[in-house]
Amino acid sequence: MNATQSMIEHSPLAMATTEGPSHVLRSVNPAFCSLHGKQPDEMIGHPVALAISGAGVESVLVLLDRVYDGDHGGAVHRPHYTDPILGSAPSLKYHSYMAWKLPPGESNSQGLVIQVTEIAESSLATELFELATTEIRELNDDMRQVNEQLIISALEQHAAADRNRAIAEALQYSMLWEHSEKSFHDLRVAVFYEPAMDDALVGGDLFDAFRLHNGSVMLIVGDVTGKGLRAAARTVEIRFALRAFSQDYIDPGDMVRRLNEFICDFHFDADDLGNALVVLSLIVIDPVTGEVQAASAGAEPPMVLRASGAMEEVTVSGLILGIDHNAAYPTTKLLLNDGDLLMMTTDGITETRRGMDFFGSERLLQTAKNVLEEVNLMGVGTSILDAARAHGGGRFMDDVCLLLARRDRIMSNPVQLQFYDDAV
Known part of the structure; x- marks a missing residue:
């Protein structure tokens, strides 16, 4: 045995x-x-x-x-x-x-x-009770560890988000329009910008205005895909790219085409696909002759309110930037007479809606017409934004950008533009 x-x-x-x-x-x-x-x-x-x-x-x-x-x-x-x-x-x-x-x-x-x-x-x-109690205690310990990790991760993400928001706001703050509408001789210019987020300056809308070396003035309004740090960085990048291209090109269509090539070449990789798209409206005005040249890349069409009260939409079209490297962007020409008002906007205004009733370009033009006698563009722009905001129930659901330009050859004592590197 x-x-x-x-x-x-x-x-x-x-x-x-x-x-x-x-x-x-x-x-x-x-x-x-x-x-x-x-x-x-x-x-x-x-x-x-x-x-x-x-x-x-x-x-x-x-x-x-x-x-x-x-x-x-x-x-x-x-x-x-x-x-x-x-x-x-x-x-x-x-x-x-x-x-x-x-x-x-x-x-x-x-x-x-x-x-x-x-x-x-x-x-x-x-x-069995003791066994169950032990298992529950071990499960609670595991859950406590998981919760602690989740809390730490959430705090880290929140801190990172705060840092990104601060950086984005610093970038976009450099683009805010803080100068007199009399900054250009014979041409009044005013920009109105309101982000959809109440607690930040950060948005994806792009705007700029500066004088070219031939004396003309370039006006830019656009919208970049996304929000936050990435969108703010791209708005700054595109703004300065256009200022650089303006040294070699005068025709708006050529500048938009060159910008499209730049976006396609440097942003169309696997990680950025679909996140580097830009809609843009670009106009060059000769304040002396009133000649206007316009090009667009999927943006809201510019509108003109004549001093006589006549209203018209500038017919210009082009593909959104960042889709086709070989896309062409034609230039449209028109004449802006003394007292005529040019309006450029992103879709945050025209697509403001009450139910399915959009504010639209007709209401925008009519609101501007009602205050056409306003001497200062600040009053015109404020009236348009107030009307659109009221139509949307008191708030905008998207970033809003409105650029107004009016020929005013009797304007005197123009002041120097204080907008960073104006003479790029």
């Missing part, structure tokens, strides 16, 4: 050994037989499934299969009703089965050792 067999034979606990994948009982001790109410010859040589048949035997077999296949096993609890004492109900107890592999070197090293313990219902409930 080997050591394991001797231990089983003399153990006060119910124990047995099995052999093979069918778990045939090879030996049983008296306590094992007593617990199951059978004689040794009724059990030895029979599979466990037959020797201990009854409720819960399936869970015992699952345990034995797992241990036989190399798992560490565990314990399963099988219900067992004891025979009732006369005049009383049968009591419920549980048989707790544990199993492990026979030690190496035993004559049947492919077998298992089974140990069965009888547990009263109250004892089992206590055991």
Whole structure:
């Protein structure tokens, strides 16, 4: 008799050994037989499934299969009703089965050792409660660690967002229009900008005005895809790219075409695809002659309100920038007479709506016509924005940019433009 067999034979606990994948009982001790109410010859040589048949035997077999296949096993609890004492109900107890592999070197090293313990219902409930409490405590510890990591991550993201917003606002602040509308001789210019976000200057709208080396004035209004730091950086980048291109080109169509090539060449990679699109309206005005040259890249068409009260839309078209490297951008010409008002805007104004009723270009022109006698463009622009905002229920859902320009040859004492590198 080997050591394991001797231990089983003399153990006060119910124990047995099995052999093979069918778990045939090879030996049983008296306590094992007593617990199951059978004689040794009724059990030895029979599979466990037959020797201990009854409720819960399936869970015992699952345990034995797992241990036989190399798992560490565990314990399963099988219900067992004891025979009732006369005049009383049968009591419920549980048989707790544990199993492990026979030690190496035993004559049947492919077998298992089974140990069965009888547990009263109250004892089992206590055991299960303690097990559940331990598992819940471990789960809570895990969840606490996860929550701590989520909180740390959220704080880090919030801090990064604050840094990005500060950088973006610094970039866009450099573009804000803070000078007199009399900055250009014979031409009044005023810009109105209002971001959709109440707590920041940051948006994707682009605007600029500066004098070219031939004395003409370039006016720019556009919209860059996105919001925040990326959009603010691109507006600054595009603004200075156009100032650089203006040294080599005078024709608006040529400048827009060159800008489109620049965007396609330097921003159309896999990470930026669809995020480097720009709509733009570019106009060059000769304040002396009133000649206007206009080009557009998917932007809202410029509008002209004549001093006589006549209203017209400048017919100009072109593909959004950043889509086709070879796109062409034609130039449209017209004449701006003394007192005529030119309006350039992003779709934040015209697409302001009440339900499905858009503010539109007609309301924009009519509002401007109602205040055409205003001497200062500030009054005209403020009236337009107030009307559009009221139409939208008191707020804009998108960034809003409006640029107004009016020929005024009787204007005197023009002041020097204070807009950074005006003479680029």
